[in-house]
Structures are given as C-alpha cells and as structure tokens.
Amino acid sequence: MNNKIGGLLISKINFLSGRLFTKIMKSTTKPNINHAQGKILFTLYKNNEMAINDLCTELSLSKSTLTGMLDRLYLNGYISKQTSTTDKRITLISLTNKAIPEINIYKEAVSKMEKTYYKDFTNEEIQQFEDYLKRVYKNLEEID
Numbered sequence: 311m312n313n314k315i316g317g318l319l320i321s322k323i324n325f326l327s328g329r330l331f332t333k334i335m336k337s338t339t340k341p342n343i344n345h346a347q348g349k350i351l352f353t354l355y356k357n358n359e360m361a362i363n364d365l366c367t368e369l370s371l372s373k374s375t376l377t378g379m380l381d382r383l384y385l386n387g388y389i390s391k392q393t394s395t396t397d398k399r400i401t402l403i404s405l406t407n408k409a410i411p412e413i414n415i416y417k418e419a420v421s422k423m424e425k426t427y428y429k430d431f432t433n434e435e436i437q438q439f440e441d442y443l444k445r446v447y448k449n450l451e452e453i454d
Contacts, residue, residue: 342412
C-alpha cells in the first residue's frame with residue numbers, strides 16, 4: 311500500500327500558512343491589500359518593472375487572473391502601467407510610492423512566517439528542504 315502523504319501535507323501547509331499570513335498582516339497594522347496583492351507588490355519590489363507575462367510566470371498565475379488583480383491595484387494607485395517603448399504589445403508594470411508602506415507590512419509578515427516555518431531547523435536542513443521543494447515544483451511545472 312502506498313502511504314505517501316507529501317502532496318496532502320503541501321496542501322495543508324498552503325492553507326494553514328495562508329490563514330496565518332493573513333492573521334499576521336492584520337495584527338501588525340491594518341493593511342489595505344490582501345495576501346495575493348501583497349505577493350504581486352512584493353514581486354515587483356524585488357524585480358522593479360516587469361512585463362505582465364513575466365509577472366504571470368513568476369507568480370504562477372494565468373494572465374486572466376493576474377489582469378483582474380492588477381486592475382484593482384492600478385485603480386487603488388499601487389502600480390503604474392505603461393506600454394514598452396521597444397514592443398507596443400508589452401505592458402510594463404511598476405510600483406508607485408503609495409505601494410511602499412504596504413510592501414513593508416508584507417515584508418514584516420514574510421519575515422515572521424519564515425521564522426515560523428524554519429523554527430528549530432539548521433541552515434543545512436533549510437537548504438535541503440528548499441531544494442526538495444524546488445524539485446517538487448519543477449516536477450509539477452513539467453506537466454502544467
């Protein structure tokens with residue numbers, strides 16, 4: 311009998327960490343963005359200006375899902391959109407100054423989550439664990 315539970319554990323960790331992340335964000339200061347919007351802003355913060363297709367790839371989201379989220383962030387003044395000067399088909403997304411306080415809240419929550427995830431782990435164990443997760447992700451990506 312096959313008793314492997316890795317997939318179930320990954321799913322449970324995903325749901326639980328999402329709830330805890332939201333709780334942490336709300337406990338620090340009242341954020342004006344949700345967890346998913348925070349991921350987008352944080353990704354833009356790390357990468358500066360990005361094309362929508364690159365952002366889709368980085369976040370593993372479909373273009374239709376991401377576009378709706380970007381529209382809300384744009385309407386609330388957290389991002390700007392502009393057409394690429396080299397290719398008019400490409401829309402580039404970048405942060406506005408209004409996004410910075412929200413990113414700081416998000417970064418603080420990420421830091422708290424990382425401390426929780428890796429409590430009692432050695433640096434070597436963290437590296438090994440993340441290497442295994444990358445392999446699982448790569449395997450899933452190959453059939454997506």
